[in-house]
Amino acid sequence: MITRQFGIPVTSPGAILRREKDLGTPLGLETAEMLQRGDLVQDNTIVKLIEDWLHLHGGYGFVFDGFPRTLPQAESLALILTGLKTSLDAAIWLDVSEETVRARISGRLQCRTCGFTTSVDSAQFANRPICPYCEGRLERRSDDDLGVLQTRLREYNTKTQPLAEFYGKMSILRKIDGNRDRDAVFADISRIIEDKVPA
Numbered sequence: 001m002i003t004r005q006f007g008i009p010v011t012s013p014g015a016i017l018r019r020e021k022d023l024g025t026p027l028g029l030e031t032a033e034m035l036q037r038g039d040l041v042q043d044n045t046i047v048k049l050i051e052d053w054l055h056l057h058g059g060y061g062f063v064f065d066g067f068p069r070t071l072p073q074a075e076s077l078a079l080i081l082t083g084l085k086t087s088l089d090a091a092i093w094l095d096v097s098e099e100t101v102r103a104r105i106s107g108r109l110q111c112r113t114c115g116f117t118t119s120v121d122s123a124q125f126a127n128r129p130i131c132p133y134c135e136g137r138l139e140r141r142s143d144d145d146l147g148v149l150q151t152r153l154r155e156y157n158t159k160t161q162p163l164a165e166f167y168g169k170m171s172i173l174r175k176i177d178g179n180r181d182r183d184a185v186f187a188d189i190s191r192i193i194e195d196k197v198p199a
């Protein structure tokens with residue numbers, strides 16, 4: 001939605017790694033089990049992915065989805081951005097309750113090709129689970145499982161939560177109530193981006 005609305009490239013290490021697995025690359029195969037268990041992948045692997053992506057696509061603004069997720073990743077990102085003579089404008093924190101997370105992942109359908117996300121409850125896709133943007137197949141993610149969720153939440157609570165303080169101290173943390181519907185959340189995200197993008 002961000003790329004369509006603002007023309008800003010978005011990347012997500014999770015999406016890259018799922019694609020690498022589909023392609024059968026060594027990186028995809030090495031990390032597949034970690035994704036399936038819900039464990040975070042090693043920081044150096046993720047930072048390398050982001051650094052390569054930034055060199056290719058990051059020249060005119062960028063949004064990371066699901067990165068950084070640990071303090072060492074955030075510190076590495078700061079160094080990389082300093083080297084590129086740029087910095088982060090905002091760290092958008094989607095605050096969601098565990099109940100919302102549980103409900104969302106039990107019904108999430110995702111396009112394997114472009115990452116478009118919807119829900120099994122959306123009548124529009126009930127008979128034809130095909131992405132409206134790229135015609136890819138809409139599928140359930142194999143790690144969207146309530147057992148795996150326990151590990152993902154533990155990783156989040158121990159390793160990702162401290163980033164709120166890290167970006168709070170830099171005065172770029174912007175918290176949004178993510179428990180609301182997609183349009184309300186996107187409107188808030190859009191306001192933050194509009195605030196930062198030169199007219």
Ligand code: AMP
Pocket residue numbers: 012013014015017034035036038039040041042046065066067068069070073152
């Ligand atoms: P996501 O698509 O963001 O839900 O991520 C799916 C999985 O990819 C996570 O459960 C991790 O195994 C891995 N992953 C994604 N982003 C990161 C990250 N920043 N650091 C470490 N592992 C990650």
